[in-house]
Amino acid sequence: MATEPKHVKIQLKHERIEGISERYPTSSATYFITADKAEIVVERDLELRRQEAADPEMVERRSIHEICDDLSKHDYNNAKQHLRNTAYRSVSARDDDDDLSVVDVVVSHEGEDPADAWATAEMIREALASLDPKDRLVVAGIHLHGFTQSQIARVLGVSQPAVAKRLKKAEARLRELLS
Numbered sequence: 001m002a003t004e005p006k007h008v009k010i011q012l013k014h015e016r017i018e019g020i021s022e023r024y025p026t027s028s029a030t031y032f033i034t035a036d037k038a039e040i041v042v043e044r045d046l047e048l049r050r051q052e053a054a055d056p057e058m059v060e061r062r063s064i065h066e067i068c069d070d071l072s073k074h075d076y077n078n079a080k081q082h083l084r085n086t087a088y089r090s091v092s093a094r095d096d097d098d099d100l101s102v103v104d105v106v107v108s109h110e111g112e113d114p115a116d117a118w119a120t121a122e123m124i125r126e127a128l129a130s131l132d133p134k135d136r137l138v139v140a141g142i143h144l145h146g147f148t149q150s151q152i153a154r155v156l157g158v159s160q161p162a163v164a165k166r167l168k169k170a171e172a173r174l175r176e177l178l179s
Contacts, residue, residue, distance in 0.1 A: 006035040010064055013072035026076050038064040081146065127177040135170035138163055 010033060013026040033041075045067050050056035062070075128136055134156060141147040141155075149163040156163065 007032045008035055008038040008064060010038075010068045011072075012068055013076055026072070041067060081148070123178060127174050130177060131170055131173060135166055135173070138166045139170045139174070142167060 010031050011028050012031065013028050042061065042064055046059065046061050050059045053059045128139065131139065137156070138152055141152045142149065149167065150160045153160045153163045
C-alpha cells in the first residue's frame with residue numbers, strides 16, 4: 001500500500017486588484033505542495049542566494065515559509081506604495097470613508113498662461129541640471145517616480161540615512177536656485 005506524500009501549506013500574498021484598502025492592501029492565497037517540492041524550493045533558494053552573496057558560506061538556509069514571506073513582501077510594499085501615491089482622504093469630510101483618486105482632486109490649470117508654465121518648467125530643468133548627478137537621481141527618484149529612500153539607497157549602494165541627507169541638501173539647493 002502506497003502512502004500519500006506529506007503536504008506543506010504555504011501562503012503567498014499578492015497585490016489586490018479590487019477592494020484595496022490601507023488595512024488590507026494584499027490578498028492571500030493558500031497552496032499545498034508536497035514536502036519534496038518544498039525541499040526543492042528551499043535548496044534552489046539557498047543555491048541562488050549563495051551565488052549572489054559576497055561570502056557564500058555565510059548564507060543560511062531558509063524555511064519554505066520564510067521564502068514565501070520574502071516573496072510576498074514585494075507585492076505588499078508595492079500595494080502600500082500605490083496607496084500612498086494615489087489615494088487622497090479629504091480632511092474636511094470626517095465621516096467620508098471613501099478614498100478619492102489623486103486624479104479627482106488635482107488642481108485645474110484652466111486659464112493659466114502656457115508661457116508661464118513653460119518658463120517655470122525650464123527654470124526647474126535648469127536647476128535640476130545644476131545639481132550633482134547623484135543628488136538629481138535622489139530628487140527625481142523620490143519626487144517624480146515615487147521611490148522610497150531605501151530603494152534609492154540600494155541603487156546607489158549607500159545607506160538610507162545617506163540618501164535622506166542627500167535629499168535634504170539637494171532640496172535646499174533647489175529652493176536656493178529657484179527663489
